[in-house]
Amino acid sequence: MPKGRGEAREKLLQAAVDVIRAKGYIAATVEELCQRAGVTKGAFFHHFQSKEDLGVDAAAYWSETTDAVFAAAPYQQIADPVDRVLAYVEFRKSLLTGAIAGFTCLVGTMAQEVYDTHPPIRQACADSILNHAGQVERDIAAAMAATGVEIEGGARGLALYTQAVLQGAFVLAKATGDPAVAAGCVDHLHRYLQQLLRPDTTEQAN
Amino acid sequence: MPKGRGEAREKLLQAAVDVIRAKGYIAATVEELCQRAGVTKGAFFHHFQSKEDLGVDAAAYWSETTDAVFAAAPYQQIADPVDRVLAYVEFRKSLLTGAIAGFTCLVGTMAQEVYDTHPPIRQACADSILNHAGQVERDIAAAMAATGVEIEGGARGLALYTQAVLQGAFVLAKATGDPAVAAGCVDHLHRYLQQLLRPDTTEQAN
DNA sequence: CGCTACATACCAACCAGTCGGTTTGTAGCG
DNA sequence: CGCTACAAACCGACTGGTTGGTATGTAGCG
Numbered sequence: 001m002p003k004g005r006g007e008a009r010e011k012l013l014q015a016a017v018d019v020i021r022a023k024g025y026i027a028a029t030v031e032e033l034c035q036r037a038g039v040t041k042g043a044f045f046h047h048f049q050s051k052e053d054l055g056v057d058a059a060a061y062w063s064e065t066t067d068a069v070f071a072a073a074p075y076q077q078i079a080d081p082v083d084r085v086l087a088y089v090e091f092r093k094s095l096l097t098g099a100i101a102g103f104t105c106l107v108g109t110m111a112q113e114v115y116d117t118h119p120p121i122r123q124a125c126a127d128s129i130l131n132h133a134g135q136v137e138r139d140i141a142a143a144m145a146a147t148g149v150e151i152e153g154g155a156r157g158l159a160l161y162t163q164a165v166l167q168g169a170f171v172l173a174k175a176t177g178d179p180a181v182a183a184g185c186v187d188h189l190h191r192y193l194q195q196l197l198r199p200d201t202t203e204q205a206n
Numbered sequence: 207m208p209k210g211r212g213e214a215r216e217k218l219l220q221a222a223v224d225v226i227r228a229k230g231y232i233a234a235t236v237e238e239l240c241q242r243a244g245v246t247k248g249a250f251f252h253h254f255q256s257k258e259d260l261g262v263d264a265a266a267y268w269s270e271t272t273d274a275v276f277a278a279a280p281y282q283q284i285a286d287p288v289d290r291v292l293a294y295v296e297f298r299k300s301l302l303t304g305a306i307a308g309f310t311c312l313v314g315t316m317a318q319e320v321y322d323t324h325p326p327i328r329q330a331c332a333d334s335i336l337n338h339a340g341q342v343e344r345d346i347a348a349a350m351a352a353t354g355v356e357i358e359g360g361a362r363g364l365a366l367y368t369q370a371v372l373q374g375a376f377v378l379a380k381a382t383g384d385p386a387v388a389a390g391c392v393d394h395l396h397r398y399l400q401q402l403l404r405p406d407t408t409e410q411a412n
Numbered sequence: 413c414g415c416t417a418c419a420t421a422c423c424a425a426c427c428a429g430t431c432g433g434t435t436t437g438t439a440g441c442g
Numbered sequence: 443c444g445c446t447a448c449a450a451a452c453c454g455a456c457t458g459g460t461t462g463g464t465a466t467g468t469a470g471c472g
Contacts, residue, residue: 008417008418022321022322023319023320023321023322023323024230024232024318024319024320024321024323026230026232026233026319027232027319027323029460029461029462030461030462030463031460031461031462039418039419040418040419040420041419041420041462041463041464042417042418042419042420043417043418043419044463045462045463045464046416046417046418047417047418050462050463051461051462051463100321101321101322107381108318108377108381109318109319111377111380111381112230112314112315112318112319112376112377112380112381113229113230113232113233113315113318113319114229114230115228115229115230115306115307115380116228116229116307117229117230117233122380122381122383125381126381126382126383129378129381129382130382152393152394152397153390153393153394157390157393157394158394160378160387160390160391161371161390161391161394163374163378164371164374164375164377164378164387164388164391165367165370165371165374166374167373167374167377167378168369168370168371168372168373168374168375168377169370169374170318171314171317171318171370171373171374171377172335172366172369172370172373174317174318174321174328175313175314175317175318175328175331175332175335176332176335176336177328177332181366181370182370184359184363184366184367185366185367185370187358187359187363188358188359188363188364188367188398191358191398192394192397192398192401195398195401214451214452235426235427235428236427236428236429237426237427237428245452245453246452246453246454247428247429247430247453247454248431248451248452248453248454249451249452249453250429251428251429251430252450252451252452252453253451256428256429257427257428257429
């Protein structure tokens with residue numbers, strides 16, 4: 001019977017992602033994470049020096065796992081950079097299903113509450129967001145180069161804007177309890193990007 | 207010597223707004239709020255049945271105080287509805303100064319972390335956000351009526367979008383520690399609204 | 413045998429909430 | 443006005459349960 005030795009760390013990280021997205025970093029107690037992961041406190045403090053340490057590692061783990069999701073996403077195969085950017089947004093919208101806590105962003109949730117109590121975690125969250133924004137920025141820059149359009153704030157500013165819209169959509173979804181609110185926000189983002197990157201095209205079927 | 211009796215409740219609410227915006231609802235201990243307000247625990251539990259009760263009341267207090275700010279804002283005097291909507295966004299941008307915790311949204315911060323642990327607070331946060339969105343919606347509806355433009359998702363959907371952008375801008379500002387990121391997001395929102403509500407106008411000086 | 417990967421038992425600090433008591437305001441009455 | 447009676451506002455020590463963290467033990471592998 002392979003008891004699954006050596007995987008306590010990853011189980012704890014996954015538990016952290018699940019629990020923290022639902023109730024936040026501080027409300028997620030070490031004991032609850034251990035229970036959810038099926039390990040004991042001994043295992044927890046064997047792999048993480050402190051709870052704060054777990055928070056930092058959870059943000060990094062989040063980056064890795066989500067990076068993998070986007071790297072494998074179908075929109076990556078689209079050759080035209082403008083189409084690819086728009087397909088990215090549609091892909092983000094397609095993720096907005098099931099329980100709200102299941103599609104919200106770990107690092108966005110954590111960043112807000114640990115803002116001035118746990119700077120290392122805040123930094124790790126910023127790294128995660130900026131890393132993902134950087135990937136979006138590359139596609140936007142390619143779309144700008146391909147079409148020749150200039151955008152106020154540059155590709156970076158627009159990439160950050162896309163992430164802000166998504167983070168805000170999560171906040172509203174959690175507050176209202178309605179995922180549809182988030183989807184509506186992503187639709188607006190899609191229209192904005194379309195207007196920016198295809199300025200000559202008139203309103204199309206959506 | 208008027209010792210200031212009878213104002214403990216408001217002082218506690220103001221302390222709650224300040225502390226929770228910086229470190230979140232759960233990390234804000236009752237004792238810290240009392241210390242900040244200059245009262246004791248006895249006073250706290252005299253005015254609030256529980257900490258959760260304070261959270262709910264703080265959201266309501268937040269709504270009242272912010273409503274007053276917007277009601278007194280200069281953009282309310284603008285007659286043209288399109289101009290008024292755009293001036294609202296500019297007003298929101300003008301608030302993004304000073305310490306980050308000083309301009310972020312209490313209810314947006316709270317909603318995320320108490321999402322499934324304190325439903326009454328979540329509800330109060332939703333009420334606050336939707337109340338403000340409703341005010342924006344009225345101006346947007348007036349702008350749509352005045353110009354005759356139709357907007358996918360309606361005035362309500364667009365109003366919610368404006369709030370999502372702002373909430374997301376706060377998240378990014380807190381994560382990165384840079385208020386300028388938030389300002390850039392608001393600029394994008396401004397451009398989007400301009401394009402929607404003044405479709406015939408070409409890019410203007412900004 | 414030594415090292416990693418855990419488990420168990422335990423602790424000190426902390427936190428929301430309680431409770432008996434004090435101070436201040438105020439209504440009613442003569 | 444002066445006095446009594448009561449209520450609301452507020453104080454601060456205390457408590458029971460929880461939490462992050464530690465100390466110690468042990469099973470399995472190379």
